[in-house]
Amino acid sequence: MSLDELINPRSVAIIGATDREGSVGFEITRNLVTKFKGNIYLVNPSKGEIMGLKVYRSIEEVPHGVDLSIIVTPAHTVPEIISQCVNKGVKAAIIISGGFSEVGEEGARLEREVLRRAQGRLRILGPNCIGVYNAYNGLDTFFINPQRMERPKPGPIALISQSGAVAAAILDWAARRGIGIGLAVNYGNKIDINEAELLEYFARDPRVRVIVMYMEGLKYPGEGRKLMETMKRITKVKPIVVYKAGITKSSGRAVKSHTAALAGSYEMYRAMFRQAGAIEANNLTDAFDMAKALATQPLPRGNRVLVITDSGGAGVQAVDNLEAVGLSVPELPQETQELLSKVLPPFAAKSNPIDLTGSATDEMYRHVINTVLPTDMVDMALIIAQMQLPGMTPGLAEYIIEARRYGKPMVVYGVSINDDARTFKAKLEEGGVPTYDRLETAAKALSALFQYSRISKSNAQS
Numbered sequence: 036m037s038l039d040e041l042i043n044p045r046s047v048a049i050i051g052a053t054d055r056e057g058s059v060g061f062e063i064t065r066n067l068v069t070k071f072k073g074n075i076y077l078v079n080p081s082k083g084e085i086m087g088l089k090v091y092r093s094i095e096e097v098p099h100g101v102d103l104s105i106i107v108t109p110a111h112t113v114p115e116i117i118s119q120c121v122n123k124g125v126k127a128a129i130i131i132s133g134g135f136s137e138v139g140e141e142g143a144r145l146e147r148e149v150l151r152r153a154q155g156r157l158r159i160l161g162p163n164c165i166g167v168y169n170a171y172n173g174l175d176t177f178f179i180n181p182q183r184m185e186r187p188k189p190g191p192i193a194l195i196s197q198s199g200a201v202a203a204a205i206l207d208w209a210a211r212r213g214i215g216i217g218l219a220v221n222y223g224n225k226i227d228i229n230e231a232e233l234l235e236y237f238a239r240d241p242r243v244r245v246i247v248m249y250m251e252g253l254k255y256p257g258e259g260r261k262l263m264e265t266m267k268r269i270t271k272v273k274p275i276v277v278y279k280a281g282i283t284k285s286s287g288r289a290v291k292s293h294t295a296a297l298a299g300s301y302e303m304y305r306a307m308f309r310q311a312g313a314i315e316a317n318n319l320t321d322a323f324d325m326a327k328a329l330a331t332q333p334l335p336r337g338n339r340v341l342v343i344t345d346s347g348g349a350g351v352q353a354v355d356n357l358e359a360v361g362l363s364v365p366e367l368p369q370e371t372q373e374l375l376s377k378v379l380p381p382f383a384a385k386s387n388p389i390d391l392t393g394s395a396t397d398e399m400y401r402h403v404i405n406t407v408l409p410t411d412m413v414d415m416a417l418i419i420a421q422m423q424l425p426g427m428t429p430g431l432a433e434y435i436i437e438a439r440r441y442g443k444p445m446v447v448y449g450v451s452i453n454d455d456a457r458t459f460k461a462k463l464e465e466g467g468v469p470t471y472d473r474l475e476t477a478a479k480a481l482s483a484l485f486q487y488s489r490i491s492k493s494n495a496q497s
Contacts, residue, residue: 238269
């Protein structure tokens with residue numbers, strides 16, 4: 036059964052809709068009433084009207100078909116509501132409510148009863164989750180006030196998260212940095228819909244170029260093998276970046292109390308990701324910084340990086356960070372250095388990293404890029420531009436964006452936050468060149484591109 040009704044529904048019913056401000060039901064109701072582009076039906080036996088919309092006593096009283104039910108009622112009421120949804124012909128349900136297996140055996144019994152009532156005719160996300168964020172159609176069950184959590188713009192990254200709070204935090208973080216996350220799903224206790232199915236769905240969605248996963252642990256026998264086989268298929272067509280939390284014994288205990296999952300041996304997970312061709316990140320911000328590069332840049336043929344800098348010290352640090360993640364900064368041949376000398380000042384370093392020094396100008400960057408990047412001496416570029424020197428302007432962004440025609444990945448590092456720097460970075464991001472404010476992160480982004488290039492080549496040969 037497709038997950039279309041879960042992620043791209045035409046109609047939704049909010050069971051537990053309310054106008055009581057500060058409640059979970061209120062935030063979800065307000066989100067959907069103000070943003071959702073389909074039909075909305077509100078269900079609450081004790082209300083007549085909410086936000087100008089008629090309220091039905093039960094889902095069965097709704098006069099029209101419903102693709103998706105969003106359930107925000109106490110755990111003990113959920114099994115009967117599921118039965119009503121099945122009778123109504125609803126195709127999918129998101130159970131926001133907590134109080135299930137994460138709290139003990141009684142909650143686990145409720146989960147079993149929910150599945151029994153679903154009869155295999157209703158797909159279920161959750162329980163104990165915050166559900167789905169779809170920037171394209173306004174489906175937003177993330178029950179956090181927009182003033183406390185900004186929503187990201189539509190974009191080529193999809194997020195699958197085992198933790199609701201982590202999903203909310205990362206969407207807010209991405210929104211404040213202009214990173215486009217078009218789709219996000221938190222699956223909670225995953226009594227039905229799991230990571231593997233969500234991966235399959237996003238793999239088929241043409242809007243998604245990169246999938247990021249935050250996971251804590253697996254829950255059911257055989258789940259690991261199924262997930263690995265699914266990842267293997269998907270990484271042949273789209274990159275998957277994974278951050279696995281709960282890698283120590285103490286954090287493993289926390290995982291179990293969080294979503295009733297088991298953290299398991301980290302080495303087992305690490306081996307699974309490696310065999311599946313997934314790219315592992317050390318933290319979530321790294322995961323999305325990698326994803327940003329994977330979503331916008333072509334894949335490199337090799338691991339050789341051209342470094343252009345306006346600061347010798349930053350150039351040295353760049354080499355350290357690049358080599359730490361398995362990339363190479365090759366010295367340029369003498370004839371190439373002589374070509375660079377025709378425009379660069381005599382005291383500039385021309386061997387790679389190329390240090391333009393305090394005399395750097397936009398035109399110098401353009402000369403280096405156009406001289407070196409098209410050659411077979413390098414496979415990608417890290418451009419360091421702080422926008423502090425008198426000869427540099429935000430117009431440099433246009434030269435860098437033009438260089439995309441060479442078909443090689445480029446990332447830009449700059450830590451400055453002056454007005455010119457902000458304009459420069461905004462132009463680059465809009466033009467499809469990712470920017471970073473840490474050299475370590477920029478290096479990891481290029482490394483992710485090289486890793487996925489090798490994965491793609493390996494998949495093509497198998």
